[in-house]
Amino acid sequence: MPKKRRFGRVRKLPSGRFQARYLDPEGTDRPAPHTFATKTDADRWLAGVESDIVRGGWRNPDAGRIALGEYLSTWIDQRPGLRPRTVQLYRWLYRRYLEQTFSGVMIADITPGTVRAWHAELVASGTTATMIAKAYRLLHAVLNTALDDELIRRNPCRIRGAGEHHTPERPVATIAQVLDLAGLVPARFRAMILLAAFTSLRYGELAALRRRDLDAALTTVTVRATLVELSDGRLIFGPPKSAAGRRTVSVPAAIRGDLAIHLRDFVADESDALIFTGTRGGILRRPNFQRGSRWTESVTQAGLPGFHFHDLRHTGNTLAASTGASLADLMSRMGHGSTRAAMIYQHATSQRDRGIADALSASIEHERDRARNGHEAAG
Numbered sequence: 001m002p003k004k005r006r007f008g009r010v011r012k013l014p015s016g017r018f019q020a021r022y023l024d025p026e027g028t029d030r031p032a033p034h035t036f037a038t039k040t041d042a043d044r045w046l047a048g049v050e051s052d053i054v055r056g057g058w059r060n061p062d063a064g065r066i067a068l069g070e071y072l073s074t075w076i077d078q079r080p081g082l083r084p085r086t087v088q089l090y091r092w093l094y095r096r097y098l099e100q101t102f103s104g105v106m107i108a109d110i111t112p113g114t115v116r117a118w119h120a121e122l123v124a125s126g127t128t129a130t131m132i133a134k135a136y137r138l139l140h141a142v143l144n145t146a147l148d149d150e151l152i153r154r155n156p157c158r159i160r161g162a163g164e165h166h167t168p169e170r171p172v173a174t175i176a177q178v179l180d181l182a183g184l185v186p187a188r189f190r191a192m193i194l195l196a197a198f199t200s201l202r203y204g205e206l207a208a209l210r211r212r213d214l215d216a217a218l219t220t221v222t223v224r225a226t227l228v229e230l231s232d233g234r235l236i237f238g239p240p241k242s243a244a245g246r247r248t249v250s251v252p253a254a255i256r257g258d259l260a261i262h263l264r265d266f267v268a269d270e271s272d273a274l275i276f277t278g279t280r281g282g283i284l285r286r287p288n289f290q291r292g293s294r295w296t297e298s299v300t301q302a303g304l305p306g307f308h309f310h311d312l313r314h315t316g317n318t319l320a321a322s323t324g325a326s327l328a329d330l331m332s333r334m335g336h337g338s339t340r341a342a343m344i345y346q347h348a349t350s351q352r353d354r355g356i357a358d359a360l361s362a363s364i365e366h367e368r369d370r371a372r373n374g375h376e377a378a379g
Contacts, residue, residue, distance in 0.1 A: 008046040010039055018042040022049055025058065033061065064108025064151040069099060071107055072142050084236055085228050090138055092231075097122060097135035107146050112156045115139070119159055133165035173197070173304055173315045181302040182258075185293040191262035192276050194255045195221065196312035200320065200334055201249065203309050204228060207284045208237055211263070212271040218256045218263075222248045223335065227283070235283055245335040 008022035017035040020042040024030050036042040052058040076082065076090055101118045102110065122132045140157040147155050173181070182193040192206055201209075204226035213222045223246060228236045240246050251259065267273050278288040289295070289309075299307040317334055 007050040010042040010046070012039070020046050022046060024060070025053055026060075030061065059150060059153060064146065065106050066151070067104050068107055068110065068142070069094070069103040071146065072098075072138075075142050075145055083228065083238065083241070084230055088231055089134075093131075093135050093138050097127070097131065098139060102139075107143070107151055110143070110152075110156050112158050115156050116159060119162060130165045133163050137163040170311050170314050171304065171307055172318045173302075173307065173311065175319070177302050177304055178312070178315065181298055181304065181307075184298040184301050185295075188262075188266055188279065189276075189289070189293045191255075191259050193312065194258055195251070196309065197316045198252050198255055198319075199249045200313050200316035202226065202241075202313060202335075203286070203289075205240065205245075205335075206276055207274075209275040210271065211267055211269075211273045211275060214259070214263075214275070218251055218259050219253075220248050220250055229286060235285070240335060247332060247335050249333055 008020055010018055010020050012018055013035065015035075017037060018039050018041070019035050020032040022030055032042070032045055036045065049058065072090075072094055076087060082090075098118075101114075101121075105114070119132065119136065122135070136157065136159070140155065140163055143152065143155045143157055146152050178193065178197040182190045185193060195201055195206060196203070199221060201221070201223065205223045207227040208225040209221065209223075213224060214220070215222075223240055225237050226240050226245070228238055230236065263275070266277070267275055274283065276284050278284050279292050282288075295309070299305060304311075317330070320333055321330060
């Protein structure tokens with residue numbers, strides 16, 4: 001007498017193939033996703049499903065039946081802490097690089113092969129490595145959440161190094177070049193150049209500074225906000241990029257006089273008056289700053305063609321590291337909550353230190369050669 005089945009059932013179809021069905025943990029009667037050539041194959045499949053249920057590894061086959069585009073939109077909406085520009089970037093990356101391939105594809109149907117083909121197509125299209133890496137990181141992050149939501153068993157984004165990109169090393173100005181640049185831009189922007197380079201504040205942090213953010217003696221500047229300019233032209237004053245971004249930075253004594261002159265000539269007396277404004281006194285937009293400062297012309301005259309405003313912060317971080325500042329000191333001054341960025345500048349400093357050691361070594365060898373030659377001549 002055949003042994004009675006304890007889990008699931010198998011029946012032979014008119015076609016001669018076999019169909020397997022079972023009751024899932026939620027009490028729903030489910031068929032196998034395909035038929036089987038033999039009853040033994042159907043039995044083995046049911047045994048595997050039963051094992052998954054017993055071990056807690058069973059996954060609802062209806063899970064993941066949501067289009068990536070819909071899921072990604074919800075994924076963004078459920079992250080209220082995202083900065084406005086980050087939200088805009090994610091939505092733009094999706095429309096530009098993901099939508100055509102993935103918009104109607106169910107999350108459960110995205111395979112490693114699908115991701116590899118999409119990635120290869122972006123590479124072949126000439127898309128920059130930076131944009132490909134950003135789009136890949138977004139897809140990876142969204143699918144990681146789908147994994148946490150138990151919609152998929154494993155993240156199909158498995159291309160090693162695809163989310164990494166290496167930007168070219170940005171230029172570092174000398175102190176003399178910073179001072180030259182500050183002298184070349186119109187007086188309204190002189191102090192802004194100096195603060196960017198010697199306090200390492202970001203453009204948005206500088207544009208959001210108010211008179212109350214400076215202490216009476218101009219020895220410190222406190223970062224409480226940042227100005228964000230969205231792609232649609234909207235300006236938003238918001239909190240710094242991270243909790244570490246809210247910080248107080250010491251102002252070098254050598255530039256406090258320049259700051260005092262700026263406050264006298266260009267800033268209203270009210271405590272909430274913006275320190276840096278456009279030529280007409282309004283909120284400082286990036287395009288207005290570029291034009292008002294004659295940026296391209298000024299950096300060229302200073303011997304820094306192609307220099308970006310953010311390179312002033314990069315310069316300041318490098319100069320701070322070269323003073324021997326500790327990792328914690330650099331993190332505090334830069335407004336970073338992690339050690340990664342600060343370690344980059346410490347690494348740069350160690351490279352220069354190795355250069356000094358190499359130069360010393362060359363001098364030592366030179367002196368040894370002189371001494372050796374001198375002994376040989378005496379002999």
